[in-house]
Amino acid sequence: MANYTTIIGLEVHVQLLTNTKLFCSCPNRFNPDNPNVQTCPVCLGLPGALPVLNREAFKLSLKTAMALNLELARFTKWDRKQYYYPDLPKGYQTSQFDLPFSSKGYVEFDMPSGELKRVRLIRAHLEEDAGKNIHDESGRGADSQVDLNRAGTPLLEIVSEPDIRSAEEARLYLEEMRLLLLTIGVSDCNMQEGSLRCDANVNLHIHENGETIPTPIVEIKNLNSFRFLEAAIEYEVKRQLGQWEKERKRLGDVDAPKTTRGYDPDRGVTVLQRGKEGAADYRYFPCPDLVPVVVSEEELAAIRATLVEFPSARRRRYCDQLGLSAYDAQVIVNQGNEFAAYYDAVVAICGDGKLAANWTTQDVLRQTNDRRETLAQFPVTAEILGTLLSKVAKNELTIKAARDVFAALLAEADEEKPISKERIDAIVTEKGLATISDTGAIDAVINAVVARNEKAAADVRAGKQQALGPLVGQVMKELKGADAKVVRQMLIDKLSS
Amino acid sequence: MSTLMESTRELVQRLQSGETAVSLTQSCLNAITSRDAAIHAFVRPIADGALADAASVDGRRQAGETLSPIAGIPIALKDNICTQGVATTCSSRMLEDFIPPYDAHVVTRLREAGAIIIGKTNLDEFAMGSSTENSAIGPTRNPWNTAHAPGGSSGGSAAAVAAQFAPLALGSDTGGSIRQPASFCGVVGLKPTYGRVSRYGLVAYASSLDQIGPFARDVEGAALLFDVIAGHDERDSTSVNRPVPKCWDTVNQPLTGLRVGVAKEHFGAGLDTEVEAATRKAIEVYRSLGATIVDLSLPHSKYAIAVYYLIACSEASSNLARYDGVHYGHRAEKFSNMIDMYKASRAEGFGAEVKRRVMLGTYALSSGYYDAYYLKALKVRRLIRNDFDAAFEKVDVILSPTSPMPAFKVGEMSDDPLKMYLADIYTISANLAGLPGISVPAGMSSSGLPIGLQLLAAPFEEERLLRAARMFENATDWSRRSPELNH
């Protein structure tokens, strides 16, 4: 089999989270069950209607560009991209051609190997989404239906360099992109509803006899889940390799134009889309109905001031300042902004990053999953957990005791009792969970237990370490708040003296 | 003599002192009924709606409300201006059944001011032409001589005012489509500065050039109508947000120290001798009124037609892409698949001139030709504008013929599109540069056809332009002439 490198570039399409469409005041809302109720003369493309740019959509675009390390253009404009399709009522898409609002950026993410991967971005531009065509699947050739509810929705197109080298990398890239967009709140990124979708440009670099031969580029259109993205690329790589071995066509050969394929998830294959061969002639030109936008430094500063910490910076902070492992940092940050904010709040109170990481990634995640609750619904707030963990950090509670308090708090919440950080001390008292640091008290219990268990004590004295456990257990049973480690050491000290 | 023979100010006064809007509207409708068969200015009169609107204005006046001076005056609208609930056809088969669900911005303004919309007028299909012959419902005739064209593309509106079907009308001007028919029909036509009047609801031909403007029997009428339609509209991104002068109040104030520019490029080959003579006479009229005449040059004006047809057709090819038989407009009955449906619908729905311009524009924007044609045209456009900017440092208005000839005969030019295009030589530059321009009657040819005089001004100088035009009008009697009304 040929030695090859997979070359992938992604075009990600993101619908922006605005109240209204990009160029008119119709609501921007996913509404497939009620077709053609979110239209007006502008988004229907009626004769005489004119577009006016949505300020919020442009702001969200700038915000996104900042998160993607893109350079922002001081001057940007809109162009018309001409093609005919029933879901495109004006016969052109208002988009950006030669002067997009941003260019040259990058996205970084961690590979499972631990290596940091950087994918460069060519540009991001703002355009309008098309409507939706619904095809008759019966095979009887009935009319297609056109719904224009979506027509004119603000859409960012984010185009990467072909820096991606595998299906897995493509998925990780898109996951990181989604996390970023969710973190800064510019899109709901709902892939099922099409708020986030992407096209993948895939080809191979065949390494043969010291030469690198690029194969023709295939664009896989409209991938709307991480699974489909990964599966489609994996399939496409195998298919292209087979094609190469059969036909040996190279990129640029006259009989090997760029082709467009769709992914059929039922069959797990990509399918050639007819009629899309060759370069289309979109006849871009500046839209005469829209005026340019000149971006000022003040506006950029105002938007920058609203930015939250980006995921990559947050992971770095967790590792560098809180001493988390790369893995833990990834787990926390990749849960999304809400979760990481919860974590941050816990750390702020308890002061121990690792302790907070263990609890949030294990206890909290497990509980929210089991209870099918969002963090906002979860009764143990960051304040309560932080307070609880601060007691652990100060050795006022053992881990085990803290778990008991945690469970008790949840149980009380389930009984619809109000819980708060003040309940922690009450529970500790009620259940006698406080760590007993009074060694005199411990000593007394140890003496009593040793007296009752002459045989076991003798075994320990004779060097049978396994006899120590039951003794520790008995002491702990009587002294609920004691630290097992302390008890163990005191027993050893006693029996070896 | 018909009431419409009055000057606009007299008409306003009559309405303010007892004459009802209903009777005025009825007399316009009667005139249309009895005489429009010969002229064909209208695609469709709006009789019932107009009378109802007129009755409502009369009621408001009788109740003592203070109304706009335009209240009660009937107005004809070019049929590329959208009217809610009333078909807006652009004189195209493509839109013969199209009923807009909304009013154009100018229509809203007119309704608010109490103007009476009495009908939709004929045009060259989608405003593409200079003769109103390219209409799916047939040509409009010049009221001065029905063998002749009224000019275009707003020929129906110009003819409606000239034939006294309506005292006022709206047209649109992309390359001279208000001024040239005004000159052919012996009426006043004003193209405002680009961005002065909202284009919202004007069916686009070439968006960066289109502007709605008034027709009237005199300059005062143009001022009256301009005041109502001008001003910022947040629904048109290219509409300019700056104050609009009250031209109706100032139009009769003569300008002192007026500087009138005369460009040598406006008196070149192809200029009809009678038109030239009338224009030279107009220069003398201004001189006699105390104006200073300044010779100047607009060196890039000879490229205006080439620039215009590339830009206008490129934009048109895009603006007309929406007519595909999917969401509105004509759909062919027979087709083999979806693409063929598009192609057949467009082939059936569009007339020859529209197809020609869509073809030219598509070509100019297509891969490999964009830089040589479209982009080049945009650059020369800037040079044309620069010429005007320099000229308006020295003069207040630039005087020229409106058209190199009086009205040509129906059919005379239709075989040679290029020849027809070249006749737009004097009007086109104002659109490319975004300037306001006006055509006022300034003479009659020996064969009894009107000759128009064009004045151009710097952007947003409509007030000065109207006052300068009114000075000429008051000093001559050309605006007071009317065609003989038969039948």
Added chain:
Amino acid sequence: MLTRDEVLKVAELGRLNLSEAEVEQFTQQLGKILGYVDVLNEVDVSNVEPMAHVADVSNVFRDDVARQSLPRGEALANAPKSDGKFFLVPQIIEGA
């Protein structure tokens, strides 16, 4: 000036069925017009910025506030073919 094939290609791009007579006529007429516009070649436009907009307007925005959309009936009222919910078109072959 302009070949018949170019005319056919442009007609395809512009989605226009042309009759044989129209192809002939447009080849000739558009050729003549393009010949005329070649007059622009004599203008030196180096260092000239293209002028797409004549009015010096920029940064025109609309607030992100929803307004009433058209009722579906009005949205579909001018449709050549509709089922009362959707615009209908002949079956779309993907990409065709």
